[in-house]
Amino acid sequence: MYKYDQYDQAIVDARVAEFSDQVRRRLAGDITEDQFKPLRLMNGLYLQLHAYMLRVAIPYGTLDSRQMRMLAHIARKYDRDYGHFTTRQNIQYNWIKLEDAPAILADLASVEMHAIQTSGNCIRNISSDQYAGAAADEVADPRPWAELLRQWSTFHPEFSYLPRKFKIAVIASDEDRAAMKLHDIGIQLVTRDGKLGAAFYVGGGMGRTPMVAPLIKDFVPIEDYLSYSEACLRVYNRYGRRDNIYKARIKILIHELGAAEYARQVEEEFAHVKTLGIDPPAAELERISAFFAPPAFDAGAPDSVDRSDPDFAVWLDQNVKPHKQPGYAIVNISLKPVGGIPGDASSAQIDVMADLAERYSFDELRVTHAQNIVLPHVAKRDLYAMWQALVEADLAAPNLDLISDAQKIAQRFADLDRQRTLGELKLKISGCINACGHHHAGHIGILGVDRKGTENYQLLLGGSGAEDTSLGKITGPGFDEDGIVDAVERVTDKYLELREGEERFLDTYRRVGFDPFKEAIYG
Amino acid sequence: MAELRFRNDEALEQPAVTLDGFLQQSNATAVRLEPDEDARLLIPHLDRLALVEIAFPKFRDGRGYSSARILREAGYRGELRAAGDVLVDQIAYMRRCGFDSFLPDAPLDAEAVQASLTFYDHAYQRAADTAVPVWKLRHG
Numbered sequence: 001m002y003k004y005d006q007y008d009q010a011i012v013d014a015r016v017a018e019f020s021d022q023v024r025r026r027l028a029g030d031i032t033e034d035q036f037k038p039l040r041l042m043n044g045l046y047l048q049l050h051a052y053m054l055r056v057a058i059p060y061g062t063l064d065s066r067q068m069r070m071l072a073h074i075a076r077k078y079d080r081d082y083g084h085f086t087t088r089q090n091i092q093y094n095w096i097k098l099e100d101a102p103a104i105l106a107d108l109a110s111v112e113m114h115a116i117q118t119s120g121n122c123i124r125n126i127s128s129d130q131y132a133g134a135a136a137d138e139v140a141d142p143r144p145w146a147e148l149l150r151q152w153s154t155f156h157p158e159f160s161y162l163p164r165k166f167k168i169a170v171i172a173s174d175e176d177r178a179a180m181k182l183h184d185i186g187i188q189l190v191t192r193d194g195k196l197g198a199a200f201y202v203g204g205g206m207g208r209t210p211m212v213a214p215l216i217k218d219f220v221p222i223e224d225y226l227s228y229s230e231a232c233l234r235v236y237n238r239y240g241r242r243d244n245i246y247k248a249r250i251k252i253l254i255h256e257l258g259a260a261e262y263a264r265q266v267e268e269e270f271a272h273v274k275t276l277g278i279d280p281p282a283a284e285l286e287r288i289s290a291f292f293a294p295p296a297f298d299a300g301a302p303d304s305v306d307r308s309d310p311d312f313a314v315w316l317d318q319n320v321k322p323h324k325q326p327g328y329a330i331v332n333i334s335l336k337p338v339g340g341i342p343g344d345a346s347s348a349q350i351d352v353m354a355d356l357a358e359r360y361s362f363d364e365l366r367v368t369h370a371q372n373i374v375l376p377h378v379a380k381r382d383l384y385a386m387w388q389a390l391v392e393a394d395l396a397a398p399n400l401d402l403i404s405d406a407q408k409i410a411q412r413f414a415d416l417d418r419q420r421t422l423g424e425l426k427l428k429i430s431g432c433i434n435a436c437g438h439h440h441a442g443h444i445g446i447l448g449v450d451r452k453g454t455e456n457y458q459l460l461l462g463g464s465g466a467e468d469t470s471l472g473k474i475t476g477p478g479f480d481e482d483g484i485v486d487a488v489e490r491v492t493d494k495y496l497e498l499r500e501g502e503e504r505f506l507d508t509y510r511r512v513g514f515d516p517f518k519e520a521i522y523g
Numbered sequence: 524m525a526e527l528r529f530r531n532d533e534a535l536e537q538p539a540v541t542l543d544g545f546l547q548q549s550n551a552t553a554v555r556l557e558p559d560e561d562a563r564l565l566i567p568h569l570d571r572l573a574l575v576e577i578a579f580p581k582f583r584d585g586r587g588y589s590s591a592r593i594l595r596e597a598g599y600r601g602e603l604r605a606a607g608d609v610l611v612d613q614i615a616y617m618r619r620c621g622f623d624s625f626l627p628d629a630p631l632d633a634e635a636v637q638a639s640l641t642f643y644d645h646a647y648q649r650a651a652d653t654a655v656p657v658w659k660l661r662h663g
Contacts, residue, residue, distance in 0.1 A: 007645050007657040018642040022612065025635065031611075038583065039612055121583070151647040151657070157619035158592055158650065161585025237589050276596060278649045280658035287661065 001064050001364060002147050002291045004112045011154070012109045015116055019043050020102035027099065042160070044118030045101055052096040055118040056108060060128035060146040060170070061089035061367040063113075068354035068365055070111045072347040078104055083350065085335060085343040087438055088167070089127045089367045090118055116154060121162045123153035123233070127169045129177045130368040133292060134376040136324035139191050142172040144288040145198075145225065148280070152226050159233050163240035164248035166233070167205075179369055179441055179465030181213045182206055184250045185232060189222075196222045202232055202262065203254030210440040210471045211251040214259035216266065224270070226279045231270035235262065294325075295362035301327025301379050312387050315398035320383065323376075329383060331361070331375040332368070333390060334397040343371035352393040360386050369438075369465075370426075422492055425505045428463070441465035443506045444491060445472040446484060457484035461491065461517055462509045473514055475521055487521050494520040525604055525624035527614070527631065534624075535602065539576045555606075562590035569599045576626070579607035588620045595621035595651035611635045615643070621651035 004012070019039075026036045040047075044055035056071070063071075071091055075083045078100050079093040086092055096104070108114055118125055126146045133141045149168060153159070159166070169180045172189040180186035186201040197219040204213030220228045239257075241247045254262045303326050307313040321330040333353060336342045345353070353373055357365045360382045361375035368374055378386060390396035399419065428442025439445030445460035456478040463472030479487055492505070494517055499508045509517065528534065539555035540548060542564065553574035556562060565572065575594060577587040591603055605617050606626040614625065614636055625631070646654040 005661070007660065011643065011645055011647070011657075014642045014644070018639070021638060021642075030632070030635075035582075035610055121585075154647050155616075155643070156648060157616035157646075158588045159585075160616055161583055161588065161613075163585075234589055238586055242584055242586075272596070276649065278656075280656070281662055283662045284658040 001062065002059075002143075002288065008151075009109075009112070012112070012114050012116075015043075015114060016102065016105045016109050019105055023098060023102055038120060038161075040101075041120035042117055042122060043101070043105070044115035045096070045098075046119060048094070051094065052098055052101065054093045054096045054101065054104060054115060055086070056091050056093070056113060056115050057118045057125040058089050058091060058113075058367050059150050060126055060132070060143050061130055061369075062128075062132075062143060063365050063367070064363045065354040065358040065365070067111045067113055068350055068357065070107060070113065072350035072354070074104055074107060075350065076347040082344055082346045084341075085345065085367050085371050085373070087343075087369050087371055088125060089130075089369060090125055091367070119165070120160075121164050121166075122160045123149075123156060123162075123166045123168065126150050126153070127167070127178055127183070127369060129171045129173065130366040130374045131177055131321065131330055131376065132172070132366075133294065134323050134325075134328075134330050135173060135175075135177075136322065137175055138172040138189075140172050140189050140196060141289070141292050142170045142189055143292050144285055145172075145187070145189060146170045147288050148226065148285065149229065152229070152278075156233075159237055162233075162237055163242045164245070164250075166236075166250070168229075174467055176465070176467035176469070177368075179438070179469070180204075181469040182210070182438070182441060182465055183213065185229070186213050190219065192219050198222060198225055198228075200228065200232065202266075203251040203259070204469075205249050205251045206438055206440050207249065208246060209249075209251065211255065212469045212471065213251070214254065216259060216263045223279055223282070224274060227274045227276075228266070228270055230278060231266045231273045234269050234273070235265045239265075295364075295377055297325045297328060297377070298379065299327075302381055303327050305380050305383055309384070312384060315387055315396055316383065318398040325377075327380055329378050329380050331378045331383070331386065333373040333375065333395050334399050335372050335395075336397065336399060345373075349393055349395055352389065352395065356386055356389055421496065423504055425492070426464075427488075438465060439463070440471045441469075442472060443504070443509070444488060446488075449478075455481055457481070459484060459487050459491075459521070461514065462506065464506060468506075475514075475518055477522075490520045491517050525602075525626045527625040527627075527636065528602075529618070529623040530602060532602075535574045537574070539574060556587075556590055558584050558586040558590075560590075562593045563597075565594065565599075566597045569594070569597060569601075572599065572601050574602045574604060575599065576604040576606050577622075579605055579609050582608040582610050582613060588616065591617070591620040591622055592651045611639055615639050619646065619650040619652045619654065 022039045025031050046053040079095045084092045126149045128142045128146045132143050167183045168185045169178045169183040170187045171178050171180050181201050182204045188199045190199050200217045201213035202216045236250045240253045319332040323329050357375055360378050362377045364376055366374035426443045428438045428445050439447045441463045445463050447458045449456050458478045459475045460472030464470045495505045495508050537553045539553040540551045542560045545551050545554040555576040557578050577590050579587055602624050603622050604624040605622045609627040611631050645657050647657050649656045
């Protein structure tokens, strides 16, 4: 875990003082709501119909139990006793009073947290692989590189009034667990001739116009990492469209210029930016990396697990993933129980997860872009005890990446054997056209839109946010609430009929194509 | 005349001409850049410029921040003015990008400006000002 030094702390404390002053001026009427808006947005504060919504940054999704407990405390003291973990590895509170915001930021600063740049047209919270430091397939731990970007992008004076928001993800393995190519910049750390470098994918995104980011440069030497990022941003800041909010993301610029032309312009800018000395020395990366050293694993920890409890075995097979250290495992806690809202957790549940992390996972937790919580380093001998504690807290839903998500669908598919017959099936549901639920990237995606007061659902098939990134295709006319559940069932029935061998839904879909499913749905 | 000026030299009285006008007119020493105009076109002429005024028709349009840095990075030392919809809470970032004078549409509260410039003792990244980035403070 990264720990603040005096500089990091001073900067976050200064932000609390600055924002308190801005709120004071707003409440006194010295600044208008229009002038206040960009300031509060850069502190993650949105004005909604009935209250303010505050989004708190969880840099690259990593936090410790002390920070997790603070999130519970804020939910209890300033909100309605729950928080909502988001697809951007953040947490949101929906019922905040403006006059409480400075006190909340002060509470967060006391545990090295903040809400800086969690909204607004600036570089947002950096996201990363939720299995970083625990997965066997990474070439390096991506988090020090994400932290380097966090610091570089924090209060970046040139890039705080970009055409639109800007999201960056950093991963370090071929398997993409962070939907990297659906970010404005997706960075994959790679090695070439024994040297570390970064592949830059630029111009991906979801929203109304989803696009998979093209590769802009296959190998940026690691000592040029920040200079190259700065060049990517400067070209965007200068030439990204500002005439239409729906065309202002970098994906549109790259789509209009072409990836090759954008890459050429970045290269030209980079040749200049590299002379400015903005890349920190290797010693800074070493300093940051030291905070992410592997925890003190017990080399003699037993590698076997007693599977005699059948309910435990179901959870084990679905929610527990292999760890690089023998005797350890990665535990996923699903925040999508049947009947619940994806990503919501009560203060009590947040506290339970903090306690479990402290006791069983070297005091570490991760928030995932699928809105679940990961305990990254759990000894296999502790899994059963931990699972029992999760059952107690109603946090043991064994449905990671299975088709149980939105409530009605979850009920229809509540029979777990049926879910497991269907296998890995990533269902993503968005409640609005802005794709906050990443419906384009679901193997099956659902977009709910309000049409003249009644809910209408569109169905999408064949998306993926993994290393085989693809965008889902809309099946046709939308459905009402019961209709969409029937349609999903027809799709899954068709899949079971057509599947060969161990094919996942996505594999079958890619093999047989769209038409058999369309036929099954609309007949 | 700028409302806020962070320079010790005499302010220039000559009005700023448009970029097109400047490129055609060899004796002008003050130029005004619109957000969509390329600051790099001025680089061959920096030694005869005393004032570059960068327009901010809307405070949300951040292109001028890049224009300012580009000019400073190219060695421009004359007055660099932000003019238009410039708000109190933008002055600190603009100072970091190299602006040293301000002509806002609406008058700024001097006390609020002063406060906004003193909140932060440190900056994480190198920019066009003299702030030493935190990584440099850490490692010398």
